[in-house]
Amino acid sequence: MSQVFEGYERQYYELSAGLSRKCTAASAVDGEQKKQKLSELKAGLYDADALIRKMDLEARSLQPSVKAILLAKIREYKTDLNNLKNAVKRVTSGNTNQAARDELLESGMADAMMVSSDQRGRLLMTTERLNQSTDRIKESRRTMLETEELGVSILQDLHQQRQSLLHAHGTLHGVDDNISKSKKILTAMSRRMSRNKWIMGSVIIVLILAILLILYFKLIH
Numbered sequence: 001m002s003q004v005f006e007g008y009e010r011q012y013y014e015l016s017a018g019l020s021r022k023c024t025a026a027s028a029v030d031g032e033q034k035k036q037k038l039s040e041l042k043a044g045l046y047d048a049d050a051l052i053r054k055m056d057l058e059a060r061s062l063q064p065s066v067k068a069i070l071l072a073k074i075r076e077y078k079t080d081l082n083n084l085k086n087a088v089k090r091v092t093s094g095n096t097n098q099a100a101r102d103e104l105l106e107s108g109m110a111d112a113m114m115v116s117s118d119q120r121g122r123l124l125m126t127t128e129r130l131n132q133s134t135d136r137i138k139e140s141r142r143t144m145l146e147t148e149e150l151g152v153s154i155l156q157d158l159h160q161q162r163q164s165l166l167h168a169h170g171t172l173h174g175v176d177d178n179i180s181k182s183k184k185i186l187t188a189m190s191r192r193m194s195r196n197k198w199i200m201g202s203v204i205i206v207l208i209l210a211i212l213l214i215l216y217f218k219l220i221h
Contacts, residue, residue, distance in 0.1 A: 002062055005070060008055045009127070012048060013120065016080060019044045023087045041088045048084070052077050069130045073123060080119040 019041060026037035052074060059070035 002058055002066075002070075005055055005058045005062075008051050008058065009073075009123075012051045012055070012077060015044060015048050015051065016084065016120070019048065019084050020087075023084070023091055026088075026091045038088070038092060041091070045081070045085055045088065048081050052081060066130070066134065069126070073126050073130070076119055076123055076126070080123075083119070 022037055022041050022044065026034055026041060029037060055070070055077065056074050059067050059074060062070065
């Protein structure tokens with residue numbers, strides 16, 4: 001989650017708690033003290049409203065997955081602020097008599113404090129869930145980066161294997177050419193050997209016939 005948003009949250013928690021205490025204190029005083037307390041409350045409400053607007057701007061500048069959670073928290077902050085404003089109005093309108101102040105202290109302020117406490121509890125739970133979601137997003141991003149690195153490594157290995165196969169294919173093609181050439185040479189040599197055999201056979205037959213003729217003529221004479 002944004003550190004800027006968390007800083008605004010801490011300021012709002014402190015300001016909201018202070019406004020609740022000041023509402024209780026303003027209900028118990030009269031005259032100038034009450035006016036001073038009401039003036040401080042109005043200034044505090046203005047500051048709280050400004051903080052919520054800052055949180056809204058910061059949340060809308062973040063990623064959609066985080067923005068949705070933060071905007072839900074901001075709606076709860078606005079509800080809490082409206083409760084405080086209503087409490088201040090009751091303090092202001094209860095300036096007529098002590099009975100109205102007592103009723104405000106016993107009912108209105110008690111309800112406002114209860115609602116504010118409940119709102120803060122829900123906000124804390126939402127913050128915890130947001131932190132857990134942020135951690136899961138970071139873990140998913142880390143896993144995605146690791147998967148991407150593994151995919152790049154696999155692609156590099158496949159490229160190297162493809163180059164090796166292409167080289168082997170080229171080598172085999174060269175071997176096939178050499179085998180074809182050798183086969184042609186052997187065929188030519190076989191033909192020459194066959195022709196030479198016929199020539200040698202013919203020469204031998206001629207020599208035998210010549211020898212026989214020589215012997216024949218010698219025997220006759």
